[in-house]
Amino acid sequence: MTEIWFDERDDADVFIAGLDRDVEPRRVGFAGEEDDEDHAWVVVLDDPDADTMGRADELGGWVPQAESPSAPAAPLDLPAAPRRLKNP
Template sequence: MSRGIFFSEDDARTAIARLRREGYDADLGRELLAGEDDDEDHPWAVTTDAPDIVLELLVDDLDGWFDDEQPAPPRLPPLDLPTAPKRVKRPQ
């Protein structure tokens, strides 16, 4: 799913209408920003199944921004660490 962020509710609703008219699913929500106290200042988030390029062009046209959600990198297995300190000198 791709996300476009808009500061205007009208722009977000326009984006949804255009995406749906082109046959894509689109949903509207609020993007809650950390530290933002005023609920009215939260930007609007449009999530859609449209290809990224379609949403990027739409966001450019309506003065929003494209939220490129990159999946988290795969977790690596834990390192095999030694259980005792390494000896520098040979035992006598």
């Protein structure tokens, strides 16, 4: 399943009109967004081809990329014993 996001409903409707599938856009908000008018329109397709994705790009649609986790940091070189600040 591929989600193609649009800022405007009109753009999503024009995109859907060119498809040979019966699809309805749905409204989805971003995390922390409180204003319903700012929510994006999402069109969900099973397996879009390159032409469909190109058309979506021309109409201002995008596919959000999952954030890849950052590489784990190298382990720190810690001392084996506590440091002694004073002589015994």
